[in-house]
Amino acid sequence: MLNRTFRRSALAVMVAAVATGAQAESFNRIASFSTVKNLPAGSDIREETSAEIIDVSEDGKTLVYSDSPLEGLGIIDISDADEPEAAGFMKLEGEPTSVAFTNEYVLAGVNTSVSYTQPSGFLAAIDLDDKKIEKRCDLGGQPDSVAVSKDGKYVAVAIENERDEDLNDGILPQLPAGFLVIAPLEDGKPDCSDMRRVELTGLAEIGGSDPEPEFVDFNENNEIVVTLQENNHLVIVDAKSGKVVNHFSAGSVDLKMVDLKKDRALTFNKTQENRLREPDAVKWLDNDRFVTANEGDMDGGARGFTIFHKDGRVLFESGAGFEHEVIMAGHYPEKRSGKKGNEPEGLAVGKFGKDTYIFVLSERGGAIGVYRDTGAAPEFMQLLPSGIGPESAVAIPSRNLLISANEKDLIEDKGPRSHVMVYELNGKEATYPQIVSGRNAAGEPIGWGALSGLTADAKDAGKLYAVNDSFYSSQPTIFSIDATQTPAKITSALPVTRDGKPAEKLDLEGIALDGNGGFWLASEVKPKKTVPHAIYHVNAKGEIDRTLNFPEALLKHEKRFGAEGITMVGDNLWIAIQRQWADDPENTVKLVSYNLKTNTWGAVRYPTEAATKGWVGLSEITAHEDDIYIIERDNQIGEDAKIKRLYKVEQSDLKPAPLGSKLPLVKKELVRDFIPDLKAANGYVTDKIEGFTVDASGKGYAVTDNDGVDDSSGETFFFSIGKM
The missing domain is CATH 2.130.10.10 (YVTN repeat-like/Quinoprotein amine dehydrogenase)
Structure with missing residues (x-):
């Protein structure tokens, strides 16, 4: 009473x-x-x-x-x-x-x-x-x-x-x-x-x-x-x-x-x-x-x-x-x-x-x-x-x-x-927002949202890059981030273009530096769309100058959820496929490779946790030193959210087999449970922790996707987890 x-x-x-x-x-x-x-x-x-x-x-x-x-x-x-x-x-x-x-x-x-x-x-x-x-x-x-x-x-x-x-x-x-x-x-x-x-x-x-x-x-x-x-x-x-x-x-x-x-x-x-x-x-x-x-x-x-x-x-x-x-x-x-x-x-x-x-x-x-x-x-x-x-x-x-x-x-x-x-x-510094943007040369605010993939400059600590996903399908963009500031600051936005026009209808979910001032981008789309699953190379101006279409050996098993992250290991691009496709055993997904010298495709299998509700899949892949780091998450929110985790796989364990053959299963090791990080904001646990990278100093950064503020709180969490 x-x-x-x-x-x-x-x-x-x-x-x-x-x-x-x-x-x-x-x-x-x-x-x-x-x-x-x-x-x-x-x-x-x-x-x-x-x-x-x-x-x-x-x-x-x-x-x-x-x-x-x-x-x-x-x-x-x-x-x-x-x-x-x-x-x-x-x-x-x-x-x-x-x-x-x-x-x-x-x-x-x-x-x-x-x-x-x-x-x-x-x-x-x-x-x-x-x-x-x-x-x-x-x-x-x-x-x-x-x-x-x-x-x-x-x-x-x-x-x-x-x-x-x-x-x-x-x-x-x-x-x-x-x-x-x-x-x-x-x-x-x-x-x-x-x-x-x-x-x-x-x-x-x-x-x-x-x-x-x-x-x-x-x-x-x-x-x-x-x-x-x-x-x-x-x-x-x-x-x-x-x-x-x-x-x-x-x-x-x-x-x-x-x-x-x-x-x-x-x-x-x-x-x-x-x-x-x-x-x-x-x-x-x-x-x-x-x-x-x-x-x-x-x-x-x-x-x-x-x-x-x-x-x-x-x-x-x-x-x-x-x-x-x-x-x-x-x-x-x-x-x-x-x-x-x-x-x-x-x-x-x-x-x-x-x-x-x-x-x-x-x-x-x-x-x-x-x-x-x-x-x-x-x-x-x-x-x-x-x-x-x-x-x-x-x-x-x-x-x-x-x-x-x-x-x-x-x-x-x-x-x-x-x-x-x-x-x-309470006398403490503001804990939100954790990332903001500045203004462009015309004085206009730099619009952003639905951040997905994340990568880091190889030499400049705290300099990161992110992409937005298909919520902004008319405006695919590469954002430059200064993570040395608090909050982190988006300092510029580079449009991704094709033939001098915005490269519309892409669903950019992953980004990696190419080592020469350009980027590799992973795009996920629904099956049978006019713009298929693909990997794109863009130069320093954001212009698409090379397209790697997924091979038929991969596409014949495709389902809706495709490439969710991309990283480079030597001459190989490694792409994380978000969810199980038709040829995948239960609780496994593919990590797909493309060798830039031999132009050959391969893959390994990655073991996912079993879902207690909804589904479990991958959101990011990034290489650092002798390991690659992978975000694995369920699609649940609030108290139903159970799996928002960072795992690592030893690079020596990445031995791709040809597509269509028996693919080796890699071993994973838990690095971090992100749920305490997501609870620290004292709201409810959001669905999509989407991006992760390690900067030039070895510091790890993670970011969430706010779904373009569409039936979403609009909250974006961007935080460091310290030295890797």
Whole structure:
């Protein structure tokens, strides 16, 4: 049973006082909590669940989040922030849209609409001790955001009455119109009899007869700021009188150096003029200024955030600046280029010591931008990994914590589940990102992602090269990496070309230096494609000047998963085939060789571990001194991930036999289990550890593939495992 630790107490005040001491340097993720742990007893583990809007008790120890798919509220005990614990689930009679704590209760907006034209819902005051609704108020429409005033006197609810996006292309108006509800609070519960309805029609130039309020927030003067996202409008309402004291257009912004086309390429050389901001979340910074996350909805979306004065002045505009930080951390969602890019949706604001921080949530990029409020242009501090689809966040300055709720549950695609993540301002250096990019000669951010193969310069320690895979099939690229920096830095991007054009439709999974300034690249494709499995040689300019097609003796047994890595041992290229082909015995795969002098093919067999779930295959092969190193992994994530390992095989054991003959089986030796490395980030274990190399000083480096931020957290882990 939960006790009332979430109520106001002397202890909470004392903790807050202690936390106002020395300013720490960075936020770091210290824990993650899967919402699966809060599934009600008897539930199917495969049932969809989600953490959407989240809030925290006044003592900072209890979290409550809305779970729309399960139509209820999840509760998390963070008394020990490093070890969040499931504290139960409460079923509601409808879909919760938002939650907010008072000093005694949790207030939840609950949508009970039967259709877009018959919206309905109620506001519930919930006692967490017995998980019962103590009071409910009919709202007269479909609720969205809920906020409680800082003095605990009022609650505000945005009644969105959202439109049907499939009707008339979603064009406004679609009645009934939305409005704002304000109710006084008595002992933490709303006074339904004194609830006021504030009309918002006739204010916006866009769809003025059909306002759709999205988000609400209070300042200390009990003024409420309301975003009308689809109407591109902002409204200031006095809570006591219920009167609109100001309103103004959210305006537009010109975006520079953005990618506007979904084409499997990262090209940030376009300009978008007069882009409507269409803000979603809004938070006050003080009694005069507030910040908006400009996600967009209809024909807008400014990809960043804006600081407004309540008189309507724009005090700061991020433009494409926030998106550029997302890009350079490898979190840019290319598939959203033709729409709204990284889509900043959620916000949190908190004062930690002397500094006020703004947290901007990139819904599609799976990242949180941390900015320090300076009173003028905010200072970018860092980017945090957030999991898939961060919907909301809450700051807990009294405990130096930040919490994010990530709504995306990919159970149907056997992907990551929804998570709540915990970050701490702990005085340590930022542990993420571990690799970033710089800008090109034109000043544009260097886009990257889906890193697969990795290799190292033979003479220059810390100088590495990587390739991207087929997620960016229109833009195969060789990236130069300076691993002597922290984080490591992608300093340049070399396009791979054929006949002067991008060599499209390649799936580059492996890279090796040729010893003469060029590279050998291994490309994996699906069988019977127009661009088959092959090995390519490129010169120092990235031009393909030689192609080694796989021989028929190999291809007649092919399956989908092909070349996953390549390395050179003397005159031989060695290629790791990811998975078992038709002629391979169970739990074996081929290591294929090609002799550059005799132009002959051969192979050996490599023994893989048996899969406990899914499959096990190879991801990389790299030579160093007398051994070759091989990454062997399963295709599982989170707690199901069991095999993410580095093995080595003695080069003297690589005695290739002709294709079609009986192939010798090599012996392997375990070098490292990567799962502790992947757990060290305090998120969930990602699927694809894809690249490994040893630099000129003998230091080993590994990198993960973030799947192009497509149904992925976007996190890329790049780390050294020390001397080999």
